Amino acid sequence: MTAPQLPFDPYNLIITGVGGQGNVLASRLMGRMLVAQDYCVTIGETFGASQRGGSVMSHLRISTQSAWSPQIPHGGAHMVIALEPSEAFRVLSVYGNPEVQVIWNTRPTYPVSVITGQAVYPGREEIFRELTELTAKHWPLEATDQAQTMGNPIFSNIMMVGALSAVSDLPLGLEIFENVISEMMPPAKVPINLEAFSWGREALA
Amino acid sequence: MSIVSTGAKGETALLMGNDAIARGALEAGVRVIAGYPGTPSSEIIQTLAGVASDHGLYVEWSANEKVGLEVAAAGSFAQLRSMAVMKQVGVNVASDFLLHLAECGTRAGLVLLTCEDPGGLSSTNEGDSRHYAKMMEFPLVEPGNFQEAKDMAAWSFELSEKVRNVVMFRSVTRMSHASGNVVLGELSSSLMAPGSSKARFQFDGDFMDQMRGPVVTFPGMVDAMHRRQLEKLALAREIFETSPFNIYTGPDRPELLVITSSAAYLYTEEAIALLGLEERVGLLKLGTTWPLPPRLLSKHLKASGNIFIIEEGMPFLEDNVKALWTELGPDSGSKQFFGRKDGPLPPTNELNPDLVAGGLASILGLPDPWTDQAYSERAVEIAKTHAPFRAMTFCPGCPHRASYWLINSALKQDNRHGFVCGDIGCYTMGAISCGFNTLKTSHAMGSGTGLASGFGKLNRFGFDQPVMAVSGDSTFFHAVMPALVNAVHNQADIILVVVDNSGTAMTGFQPHPGTVSDAGGGALPALDIARICQAMDIDVAIADPFEMASTEKVLLELLDNQGGVRVLILRQACALSPEKKGKRLFDMTVDEASCLAEDCGCNRLCTRIFGCPGLIWDPEAKRTRIDEVICVGCGVCASICPTGAISKKEVA
Numbered sequence: 001m002t003a004p005q006l007p008f009d010p011y012n013l014i015i016t017g018v019g020g021q022g023n024v025l026a027s028r029l030m031g032r033m034l035v036a037q038d039y040c041v042t043i044g045e046t047f048g049a050s051q052r053g054g055s056v057m058s059h060l061r062i063s064t065q066s067a068w069s070p071q072i073p074h075g076g077a078h079m080v081i082a083l084e085p086s087e088a089f090r091v092l093s094v095y096g097n098p099e100v101q102v103i104w105n106t107r108p109t110y111p112v113s114v115i116t117g118q119a120v121y122p123g124r125e126e127i128f129r130e131l132t133e134l135t136a137k138h139w140p141l142e143a144t145d146q147a148q149t150m151g152n153p154i155f156s157n158i159m160m161v162g163a164l165s166a167v168s169d170l171p172l173g174l175e176i177f178e179n180v181i182s183e184m185m186p187p188a189k190v191p192i193n194l195e196a197f198s199w200g201r202e203a204l205a
Numbered sequence: 206m207s208i209v210s211t212g213a214k215g216e217t218a219l220l221m222g223n224d225a226i227a228r229g230a231l232e233a234g235v236r237v238i239a240g241y242p243g244t245p246s247s248e249i250i251q252t253l254a255g256v257a258s259d260h261g262l263y264v265e266w267s268a269n270e271k272v273g274l275e276v277a278a279a280g281s282f283a284q285l286r287s288m289a290v291m292k293q294v295g296v297n298v299a300s301d302f303l304l305h306l307a308e309c310g311t312r313a314g315l316v317l318l319t320c321e322d323p324g325g326l327s328s329t330n331e332g333d334s335r336h337y338a339k340m341m342e343f344p345l346v347e348p349g350n351f352q353e354a355k356d357m358a359a360w361s362f363e364l365s366e367k368v369r370n371v372v373m374f375r376s377v378t379r380m381s382h383a384s385g386n387v388v389l390g391e392l393s394s395s396l397m398a399p400g401s402s403k404a405r406f407q408f409d410g411d412f413m414d415q416m417r418g419p420v421v422t423f424p425g426m427v428d429a430m431h432r433r434q435l436e437k438l439a440l441a442r443e444i445f446e447t448s449p450f451n452i453y454t455g456p457d458r459p460e461l462l463v464i465t466s467s468a469a470y471l472y473t474e475e476a477i478a479l480l481g482l483e484e485r486v487g488l489l490k491l492g493t494t495w496p497l498p499p500r501l502l503s504k505h506l507k508a509s510g511n512i513f514i515i516e517e518g519m520p521f522l523e524d525n526v527k528a529l530w531t532e533l534g535p536d537s538g539s540k541q542f543f544g545r546k547d548g549p550l551p552p553t554n555e556l557n558p559d560l561v562a563g564g565l566a567s568i569l570g571l572p573d574p575w576t577d578q579a580y581s582e583r584a585v586e587i588a589k590t591h592a593p594f595r596a597m598t599f600c601p602g603c604p605h606r607a608s609y610w611l612i613n614s615a616l617k618q619d620n621r622h623g624f625v626c627g628d629i630g631c632y633t634m635g636a637i638s639c640g641f642n643t644l645k646t647s648h649a650m651g652s653g654t655g656l657a658s659g660f661g662k663l664n665r666f667g668f669d670q671p672v673m674a675v676s677g678d679s680t681f682f683h684a685v686m687p688a689l690v691n692a693v694h695n696q697a698d699i700i701l702v703v704v705d706n707s708g709t710a711m712t713g714f715q716p717h718p719g720t721v722s723d724a725g726g727g728a729l730p731a732l733d734i735a736r737i738c739q740a741m742d743i744d745v746a747i748a749d750p751f752e753m754a755s756t757e758k759v760l761l762e763l764l765d766n767q768g769g770v771r772v773l774i775l776r777q778a779c780a781l782s783p784e785k786k787g788k789r790l791f792d793m794t795v796d797e798a799s800c801l802a803e804d805c806g807c808n809r810l811c812t813r814i815f816g817c818p819g820l821i822w823d824p825e826a827k828r829t830r831i832d833e834v835i836c837v838g839c840g841v842c843a844s845i846c847p848t849g850a851i852s853k854k855e856v857a
Contacts (some may be wrong), residue, residue: 001209018595019586020600021745028219028384030605031219031384032219035217035218035386038217040385040386041219041384041385041386042351042383042384042385042471043219043221043380043383043385045377045382045383045384046326046327046378053595053596053597053599053600053639053818054595054596054597054598054621055595067350067351067385067386067470067471068471068475069468069471069474069475069558070379070385070468070471070558071379071472071557072558073475073479073557073558073562073574074559074576074581075558075576075577075580075581086591086592086593086849087592089584089587089588089591089592090588090592091618092584092587092588092799093581093584093588093592094584096580096581096584097577097580098577099579107834109818109832109835110821110832111593111594111596111817112593112595112598112638112639112816112818113593113594113595113596113598114822115812115813115816115820115821115822116812116813116816117809117812117813117817117822118594119593119594120590120593121593122590122591126309126591127591130587130591133583133587134580134584134587135562140493140747148646148833148834153834184741
């Protein structure tokens with residue numbers, strides 16, 4: 001069986017954020033949603049020591065045919081999901097290109113360099129302006145703020161996956177999400193994750 | 206239940222490399238699994254521990270890697286397929302036993318699984334353990350993709366049984382922690398290794414009877430055993446000549462022959478595709494990298510005059526291919542070799558598709574693959590200001606931040622240029638600013654106490670600085686105990702601070718001999734670090750790093766009492782530990798009126814010096830604030846605020 005064609009093959013997706021934001025869960029979730037539809041998915045990740053408070057990044061290579069390198073080549077990203085705004089710029093400086101698209105969570109997690117005063121965190125308008133310059137299209141999402149109203153900021157990662165499902169050509173609909181999240185989570189946690197996914201999907205629909 | 210144990214034959218699953226390895230081991234019928242946690246290896250044992258009771262496995266987090274390999278070897282000697290799992294540095298710890306093990310051989314399949322970390326993404330070094338396979342003369346295999354990670358893990362047990370010796374299976378971060386599609390095979394239905402009905406260690410044959418005699422290395426038998434070991438290696442070489450894990454793709458007479466292994470195979474495939482070199486470059490992917498199969502290599506070496514060796518780690522394959530080429534003699538023709546030694550690839554750090562493409566382009570005289578230079582420069586420029594540096598730091602609520610605050614402050618007050626020898630764990634970050642640059646040495650597991658033991662004996666040379674060491678609770682059992690025995694026996698003048706956070710925190714909170722559970726969560730008796738120290742006649746103090754005032758007093762007293770070994774155990778569970786994670790002890794608030802802000806402790810003591818990510822600085826209001834999303838409510842910052850502006854209220 002062959003999966004439907006993608007706009008690019010491999011389609012290169014990067015999820016970035018700060019340790020503890022649920023990067024790895026989001027990448028595994030999307031990977032499983034796509035493998036269930038007969039795509040070949042390769043995920044490259046770094047986690048462990050270097051992620052204590054540091055930047056984290058997952059590379060997803062989605063193909064109808066074969067495995068790819070777990071690291072995307074420079075300038076090769078088609079879509080970036082930034083769970084933290086400034087991390088979008090870190091990713092674009094290596095993997096960006098004029099055609100790239102970015103979905104970004106508006107809530108900053110301040111690096112220690114900013115807290116101690118050695119560096120300055122960019123303002124919301126500046127972030128918006130520079131992303132407009134560096135991307136073909138970008139969508140801000142108040143994911144953490146919404147997740148807090150749902151009781152836990154961690155749901156922002158699922159919201160971002162829902163948002164991606166609304167704006168990309170990847171087949172990441174509600175039904176396949178529900179199937180896979182039900183395999184990954186205890187039954188009691190499924191409804192709140194469905195709510196988070198739907199919120200993200202509707203926010204960018 | 207994980208798909209690793211429930212997935213049916215023929216099913217396609219998205220598996221992390223480490224889970225693919227675990228699945229392969231289950232398909233081979235592994236029974237005994239032991240090792241010590243270390244990134245990027247830890248998930249293999251964790252996954253197998255999770256299915257241990259369903260599949261009748263014995264899975265153990267051992268005290269250290271040497272013991273882990275010994276436990277696994279005991280399984281092999283008792284006719285059970287067994288596996289020892291560790292990261293690259295662990296192989297060094299296990300290596301003394303490994304030398305002897307390889308000399309006398311194994312019975313049921315025994316696999317030494319090492320997951321290595323080129324580039325040191327989660328390590329303090331780029332150790333490459335493949336050299337042990339050559340140095341100690343046993344077979345080495347390396348998977349080139351996720352399917353092979355599973356298939357070769359299963360096959361390694363068969364190989365070990367064919368050659369009757371340990372097989373090293375080497376993975377790297379980009380294999381272990383990357384994921385890909387894997388078609389599952391059949392889970393093993395046999396409980397025991399082939400030919401055996403129950404676990405039993407036979408020892409009634411003669412000394413050279415490998416399957417039935419005592420398993421002993423002994424002076425009078427060295428030559429005979431060494432010869433037998435070399436015969437095993439020759440057998441492995443023969444098996445490797447036709448291994449399906451050695452694959453060639455490309456033209457019959459390539460302009461350039463690439464020889465590669467491991468994750469570098471994936472980068473090379475991508476680089477060849479990026480540059481469109483499928484008709485010009487041949488790609489020989491080796492899954493069996495020691496001993497090298499000479500006939501296979503000879504056939505491919507003859508086909509091209511230019512050989513490019515692309516591998517993760519040191520130039521191991523590169524040196525061995527060159528040596529083999531000289532052994533092959535003039536028939537194989539003159540060659541130009543390229544690799545990590547002479548320019549096309551950097552001699553250090555991990556590879557990626559861009560580095561490999563750059564290497565191929567430079568050898569073939571091609572321009573670098575297309576990139577949008579103008580975009581790239583602009584994006585880098587913007588990132589300089591819009592992506593501020595994000596240094597590693599202790600988690601919010603981490604007890605180590607409080608412990609180092611106290612130790613650092615006590616040493617400053619003591620004012621005799623005292624220092625702390627560091628060790629391996631999250632608390633290694635005591636060497637950088639999040640730990641107030643407190644650690645002044647850091648090397649291997651247990652080395653902090655060993656170095657302190659040495660420093661603590663230098664007083665006869667006029668040395669008068671107070672000497673401290675830190676150790677984590679898991680590290681204490683792993684390698685600190687012998688160093689501590691040494692310090693006590695030799696009457697070194699040191700203070701050891703055990704930063705006990707009740708688990709192996711850095712690698713994902715695995716249990717250890719000081720905790721009450723086994724790898725799968727079953728009950729085990731905990732060994733008490735304080736009582737172990739007391740049995741060595743050490744004075745032991747126990748304190749809570751979150752009780753800052755009283756603990757600082759204890760530290761200052763310890764610094765005052767000179768002579769001999771003193772131990773302070775600072776007990777407070779890791780903020781990510783199962784009992785704490787997601788539970789907030791205190792609601793924290795900052796009183797704007799009493800916050801001294803830029804006038805506090807040489808400017809913003811809490812946000813500029815203490816540096817917990819849960820405390821942020823509002824540059825407009827010029828006041829400290831609590832980041833509600835990040836703060837976990839440990840309450841420590843309330844103790845360090847000199848004006849009491851930060852207050853804590855117990856969560857109801």
